Amino acid sequence: DADVTQTPRNRITKTGKRIMLECSQTKGHDRMYWYRQDPGLGLRLIYYSFDVKDINKGEISDGYSVSRQAQAKFSLSLESAIPNQTALYFCATRLTGVGRYEQYFGPGTRLTVT
Amino acid sequence: QQQVKQSPQSLIVQKGGISIINCAYENTAFDYFPWYQQFPGKGPALLIAIRPDVSEKKEGRFTISFNKSAKQFSLHIMDSQPGDSATYFCAASSTATNKLIFGTGTLLAVQP
Numbered sequence: 650d651a652d653v654t655q656t657p658r659n660r661i662t663k664t665g666k667r668i669m670l671e672c673s674q675t676k677g678h679d680r681m682y683w684y685r686q687d688p689g690l691g692l693r694l695i696y697y698s699f700d701v702k703d704i705n706k707g708e709i710s711d712g713y714s715v716s717r718q719a720q721a722k723f724s725l726s727l728e729s730a731i732p733n734q735t736a737l738y739f740c741a742t743r744l745t746g747v748g749r750y751e752q753y754f755g756p757g758t759r760l761t762v763t
Numbered sequence: 764q765q766q767v768k769q770s771p772q773s774l775i776v777q778k779g780g781i782s783i784i785n786c787a788y789e790n791t792a793f794d795y796f797p798w799y800q801q802f803p804g805k806g807p808a809l810l811i812a813i814r815p816d817v818s819e820k821k822e823g824r825f826t827i828s829f830n831k832s833a834k835q836f837s838l839h840i841m842d843s844q845p846g847d848s849a850t851y852f853c854a855a856s857s858t859a860t861n862k863l864i865f866g867t868g869t870l871l872a873v874q875p
Contacts, residue, residue, distance in 0.1 A: 691769070691868050692807070697862065751812075752863060754807050756804070757805075
């Protein structure tokens with residue numbers, strides 16, 4: 650079983666709709682991240698959370714919100730989707746600790762906003 | 764502002780050849796430089812990483828070369844294989860922020 654899962658894997662939605670992307674992990678990691686990937690732009694950080702009560706904005710948080718429902722669950726919401734939010738979205742996790750820098754990525758959600 | 768610049772955007776290499784991908788950074792506070800490999804339909808996965816206290820790190824056919832004074836680092840893939848065909852991302856972060864800044868990615872195709 651995958652350690653980091655994302656649902657849905659693919660989603661097509663219309664402009665103005667609210668949509669939630671979900672991420673769950675069984676790795677026991679405390680840190681969780683949401684990125685979006687666009688061709689030619691790499692991965693850009695949307696939000697990150699170091700624990701359930703700690704939520705931080707990344708470099709492109711406008712138009713997005715997040716919820717850390719439990720240590721293992723981190724959801725990303727688009728309150729009113731727009732076409733330029735069409736992208737691949739990745740959740741990642743990491744364990745806090747000296748020498749522990751690796752982030753583990755989920756399989757991604759392909760979101761299309763029409 | 765792109766803090767980590769990656770080149771080339773795409774690369775075609777013959778089987779058995781050497782693949783070289785370059786990255787440059789601006790923030791001298793960066794102290795961790797990983798390379799991630801991504802296959803189609805998958806999330807990125809850590810390939811190899813280096814800290815600035817060493818100039819080179821090798822793991823199998825993959826080597827990171829690091830030039831602190833030039834603020835550049837590169838990934839070398841020796842004896843490239845078709846199975847290495849993927850997108851490669853360099854990244855950088857600092858202990859202070861704990862946030863990874865990614866390069867724009869390089870699509871590598873190794874031809875048999």
